Amino acid sequence: MLIAENINKRFAGIAALENVSLELHPGKVTAIIGENGAGKSTLMKILSGVYPDYEGRILFNDKEVRFANPKEAQECGITIIHQELNLIPGLSITENVFLGREVSNSWNILDQQAMRQKTQQLLDKLKLNVSPDTTISDLKVGQQQVVEIAKALLTDSEVIIMDEPTSAISDHEVEILFGIIEGLRKENKAIVYISHKLDELFRIADNFVVLRDGKVTECGEMKGISHDAIIKKMVGRDIQLREHTYRETERQVLLEVKGLSLKSTDGSNKFILDDVSFQLYKKEVLGIFGLMGAGRTELLETIMGVYPGLSNGKLYLEEKPFKAKLPQEAIRSGLVLVPEDRKQNGLILGHDVKNNISLSSLKEVSKSGILNTGRELQLADKYISALKIKTSSANQQVKNLSGGNQQKVVLAKCLATKPKVLMLDEPTRGIDVNAKNEIYKLIAELSATGLGIIVVSSELPEILAVSDRVLVMSEGKITAEFTSKEASENNILKAAIPKTI
């Protein structure tokens, strides 16, 4: 259906893609595999018309095509669902789905009813149980992802490219997504699926292409190739996912949360967190698992003092009562959060690595408010080498770093505050296997130094890999607790699924 031949693309003289060829077939799911920076996104942006200048040629239905912009590609039948959501927060679901493709009657007046109905159908098909009139900004990240998919389904695309579609959504929604992909496959669509999660690829992909440093290192059928073989092709060496060894942590309470509740921000009487109590011990890695909307992120944010007016409950840090009304108070007391969305909440992308790392601890490197630039640089360099952040220098802008290295910069910023409690929200979202393993290793090393660490994740393997103890959340409550010995994918998931539907 679509053949790309010998694609070459350079950025400022550096080759991003070298002689990459690719074939997509109707009714097949093709997985594009590769580490961050391997050239996956660049390739997809060429296919979808974002980058019109490249060498090589693309044949679509036996005709050579060269798209000048994404709109041309879309009209031709190639749609891309970007990793970063491209929705307009202030508009409703319907308005977003039909953006640029509005249906109007012969008087050029928008046919609201028809668009709303069609959107409702799409949402039903995707099992997203919200009104089409809902404003995007009121939706959770995972729900927004589903709206993106609805948008792609609206145009009758023959080729649908999904860039990391599951990076933000929970396992339950992944199942729904796979159902949708299965349906699309039956409709003879060609699907390109980019993901870091190899297990997913083994479930749904028919073919695969492995990219490394802008070159295709292997391609073929998914059947018959092993997990390890693919990883080897990706990174060019053997790596192993860290196996968690059970550790008995010291039972010295570091942080105690008692009866924490959080009212909904929309002014209704709903509770996002309902009577949450737990303890975190010194040197412990506490995993908190929950499906979307379980209140995982809000739990961490409430502890950090993001919602001072809406929350209730008692917190004790090293047995002393503690309540933060602002994040800076929490940080001063020794708590720190690596937020879920590093671009929105973690980093100042246009600033350099040094400024980002020192941001939370400028007091440490200044005297009566005046910065000591030498000490600041020392601080940055210390963490760059300690966390093995790959950057040309401390003065490199953060936006030029890969996802994994960006995440390490956020981590460095948090560690620079010398915290007692480190909270990580989805610490490995959208980063590659290698970087993931490094982060897991860091978590283990940090906890060994005496830190209490809370890891919130919607990826079960991740929770199982890092946690000494696992809490499960559902609908704002803690529904189960397991030691890492007891914890299994089955019993965790069981506790995570909401009882009321």
Added chain:
Amino acid sequence: MSRPYSLQLAKFQSLIALFILCLALSILSDKFLTVDNGWNVLRQISVNICISVGMTLIVLTSGIDLSVGSVLALSGAITAGLLKSGIELPGNDLFIGFTMLGAILAGLLTGSVLGCFNGWIITRFKVPPFVATLGMLTIARGLTMLWTKGYPISGLGNNFAFIGSGWFLGIPVLVWIASVVVVLSVFMSNKTAFGRYIFAIGGNENASRLSGININKVKVLVYTIAGLLAAVGGIMVTSRLDSAQPNAGMSYELDSIAAVVIGGTSLSGGRGSIMGTVLGAIIIGVLNNGLVLLDVSPFWQQVVKGFVILFAVIIDKANSKAE
């Protein structure tokens, strides 16, 4: 503090533009390249520089301040009024006279309080800066009219006039004031934690909050500083004219925003520099001066200035894209 490459380039480009402008003007007019005219230009722009420095800080936090012109007028009028006739307290014939220093401090305090009020409205009630300072633009202008009853306050004495027309060590006092303001604010923005916070908030407010920066405190301080600097400008203007005009500082906010923008500071915040703004103010000042020397009609001057602003922003856009 390292800045994005494109900005350094942009700064370089505005320097070249300024050089070409000066070269052209010195060929076209034999009055341009004289020592007298040089001081004249510098004195003229010193007020705009003070205001624009405050504006730069605000724009770096991705805010804006439309009220600087009115705040300037009120601060100048308060200083002039107190200096000339003090305050008569109603009722029991109590009269408070002011020394020059007292009157100036009262003017500076006025500007700071109004700026602080701007910051408080913006942070406490989440009013967008554009709207909050638009309100202040009208409020402060109204207060100026009330205080002056619509008439200029003139005849403020030789001592006070020294600020606006005096010289110190061979340099006009106005230029001294502007230089001190620039040096202090460059130091503050580049070498202090507070300065870093200003850039950080403009770069990503959410991330800054979660990183433990007291966003509200920084913003209130920034608006207060801008108010203070507008008051400094007000006193400079009043002294220079030896008179506080009720309609002083009209549309000064636009000149200062122009200087900020020409200087390469991004209106969305997070990147830019004080020195860029100073350069922007100089370019505007030289342009104004040159057009006057060339006998261009004031109406055309406005048109030309407008195009220069557009051109500067387009160049800046092209630069950040090339990056």
